[in-house]
Amino acid sequence: MKQDAAVASGLSSGLRTTSFAPENDDARTANWLEAVNLGFHEQRGDPKHLPAEVDACQRDGRILTAVYDDTAPDSALDPAVPVATYATMVNSLNVGGGRLLPAHLVTAVTVRPTHRRRGILRSMITSDLQRAKEAGLALAGLTASEATIYGRFGFGAATSTAEIRLDTRGGLGFTSGTTGSMAVADSAKLRFLAPDIYRAHLERTNGAVGRQHRYWMRASAAWSEESFEPDKALRGVLHYNAKGVPDGYAAYKSLGWRTEPHTVKVTDLVAASDDAYRELWRYLGSMDLVDRLTFDAAPVADPLPWMLADRRRYQVTSVDDVLWLRILDTRAALEARHYTGAGSVVLTVRDPLGMADGVWQLDVEGGSGSARPVEAGAVQDGTVHEGTMHEGTVAAEIDVAALGSLYLGGVSAPTLAAAGGIRGSQAALEVLDALFTAGPAPYCSTHF
Numbered sequence: 001m002k003q004d005a006a007v008a009s010g011l012s013s014g015l016r017t018t019s020f021a022p023e024n025d026d027a028r029t030a031n032w033l034e035a036v037n038l039g040f041h042e043q044r045g046d047p048k049h050l051p052a053e054v055d056a057c058q059r060d061g062r063i064l065t066a067v068y069d070d071t072a073p074d075s076a077l078d079p080a081v082p083v084a085t086y087a088t089m090v091n092s093l094n095v096g097g098g099r100l101l102p103a104h105l106v107t108a109v110t111v112r113p114t115h116r117r118r119g120i121l122r123s124m125i126t127s128d129l130q131r132a133k134e135a136g137l138a139l140a141g142l143t144a145s146e147a148t149i150y151g152r153f154g155f156g157a158a159t160s161t162a163e164i165r166l167d168t169r170g171g172l173g174f175t176s177g178t179t180g181s182m183a184v185a186d187s188a189k190l191r192f193l194a195p196d197i198y199r200a201h202l203e204r205t206n207g208a209v210g211r212q213h214r215y216w217m218r219a220s221a222a223w224s225e226e227s228f229e230p231d232k233a234l235r236g237v238l239h240y241n242a243k244g245v246p247d248g249y250a251a252y253k254s255l256g257w258r259t260e261p262h263t264v265k266v267t268d269l270v271a272a273s274d275d276a277y278r279e280l281w282r283y284l285g286s287m288d289l290v291d292r293l294t295f296d297a298a299p300v301a302d303p304l305p306w307m308l309a310d311r312r313r314y315q316v317t318s319v320d321d322v323l324w325l326r327i328l329d330t331r332a333a334l335e336a337r338h339y340t341g342a343g344s345v346v347l348t349v350r351d352p353l354g355m356a357d358g359v360w361q362l363d364v365e366g367g368s369g370s371a372r373p374v375e376a377g378a379v380q381d382g383t384v385h386e387g388t389m390h391e392g393t394v395a396a397e398i399d400v401a402a403l404g405s406l407y408l409g410g411v412s413a414p415t416l417a418a419a420g421g422i423r424g425s426q427a428a429l430e431v432l433d434a435l436f437t438a439g440p441a442p443y444c445s446t447h448f
C-alpha cells in the first residue's frame with residue numbers, strides 16, 4: 001500500500017514532508033532507515049539486511065514520515081536522505097481487566113542535528129496526533145529517548161520497569177514447589193512460539209502493549225540486540241503448563257567468563273501465567289557456574305522477591321519509565337478502561353493542544369465507566385455548582401499529561417496532585433485513587 005500525504009503544516013520553506021508505507025526495493029525506504037541510523041548514532045545499514053528490515057516494518061504496519069530538505073549544499077548527504085523521520089503503527093494496549101484498546105504508537109523520531117530546534121518535531125507530532133484522533137484512536141503511546149521531550153505534547157509517563165540483579169551463588173531457593181515442566185528451547189522454534197505466548201501475556205497484563213516483529217527475531221537469536229546478525233550467545237528456555245502447553249519463555253546469555261562475578265543477562269522474559277513466571281526464574285536461578293543474573297525489564301511490583309527463600313538476593317538497581325501515554329479522545333479513553341472500584345467524579349481535563357480538553361462526569365460501576373459531557377458552566381473554580389444534575393459529585397481538574405500517567409494506575413492521584421498535575425479536594429483524590437489505581441500495577445516490558 002502506498003500512502004503519500006503532504007503534511008507540510010508548520011514547516012519552514014524549503015522543507016517537504018511525505019508519509020508512506022515501506023516497500024521492498026524502494027530507495028525511499030532505504031534512505032529513511034539510513035536517516036534513523038544517523039539520528040540515533042547507529043552504524044550505517046548493511047544493504048544485505050535491508051529486505052529483512054523492510055519486512056519487519058511491514059509486519060509491524062509502520063507508516064513512515066520523512067521530511068526532506070532539497071536545498072542541501074554540494075558534498076552534503078544526498079537530499080534523498082530525510083532530515084527528519086517519524087513512524088507510527090497501531091497495536092493493542094491492555095487497559096485492565098483483559099480489555100485491549102488499539103493505541104497509536106509513535107516511534108523512530110529523529111531530526112538531523114543541523115535542523116534541530118526549528119519546530120520540525122512539533123510540526124510532525126501535532127499534525128500526526130490530530131490525524132490519529134480523527135481516525136478514531138483514543139490514545140497515543142511512545143517510549144522516550146529522553147524524559148524532557150514529550151510532556152509538552154501531552155504525554156505522561158504511565159509505566160515503569162525495574163532493572164534487577166540477583167545473587168545466585170549456590171542457587172536460588174524458592175518457597176513453593178514446582179509446577180509444569182521446563183525445556184531448553186530450540187531457538188528456531190521459539191521464534192514461532194513466542195508471539196502466541198506473548199499474546200497470552202498481553203491479554204492478562206495491565207499496561208502490556210502488542211510487540212513488534214523484532215522481538216521474536218531477538219528472542220530466537222536470529223537477530224542480536226545490536227544488529228541484524230544472529231546472536232550466537234543467546235539461549236532460550238520454555239515453560240510448559242500441566243497440560244503441556246508452552247506458557248512462558250526467557251532468553252538469556254552469559255556475559256562471558258571474564259565477567260566478575262560470572263553474570264548471565266536475561267534479555268527477555270515473558271510469562272502468561274504466575275506458574276510460568278516462578279518456574280522461569282527457578283530455572284534461571286538454579287544454573288550451575290552462574291553467580292549473578294541481571295534483567296532490565298522486571299515489573300516494579302515484582303512477585304520475584306516474595307517467592308525467594310532469601311529475598312535479599314534480589315536488588316533493584318534502577319527504575320525507568322517505559323510507556324508514555326497521550327489521551328486523544330478523553331471520553332473514549334475513559335470508557336475503554338477497566339475499573340476496579342465504584343464511584344463518580346467530575347473531571348475537567350486541560351490540554352494545551354486542545355485535543356482532549358473538556359469536562360466529563362465519570363460514573364463507574366461493575367468494572368465499566370461511562371463519561372458524560374458536563375454542560376458549560378456547571379463546574380467553576382473546581383467545584384460543581386448547586387442546582388445542576390452533577391450536584392454532590394466530587395470534582396477535580398487534571399492536566400492531560402497527568403491523565404496519561406494516571407490512566408493505567410501506575411501512579412496515585414495524591415502523588416500527581418502533590419506534583420501539581422491534578423487539582424481537587426481530598427475527597428476527589430480518594431475517588432480517583434479508588435477508580436484508577438486500586439487494580440494491578442501496570443507492566444509494559446516492550447520498548448518500541
Ligand SMILES: CC(=O)SCCNC(=O)CCNC(=O)[C@H](O)C(C)(C)COP(=O)(O)OP(=O)(O)OC[C@H]1O[C@@H](n2cnc3c(N)ncnc32)[C@H](O)[C@@H]1OP(=O)(O)O
Pocket residue numbers: 039040106107108109110111112115116117118119120121122123142143144145146148149152
Ligand atoms: C518516540 C521516539 O522516537 S523517542 C526518540 C527521540 N529522538 C531522539 O532522541 C534522537 C535525537 N534527537 C533528535 O532527533 C531531536 O533533537 C528531537 C527529535 C528530540 C527534537 O526535534 P526538534 O525538531 O529539534 O524539536 P522541535 O524544534 O520541534 O522542539 C519542540 C519543543 O521540544 C523541545 N525539545 C526538543 N528536543 C528536546 C530535548 N531533547 N530535550 C528537551 N526539550 C526538547 C524544544 O525546545 C521545543 O520546546 P518548545 O516548543 O516548548 O519551546
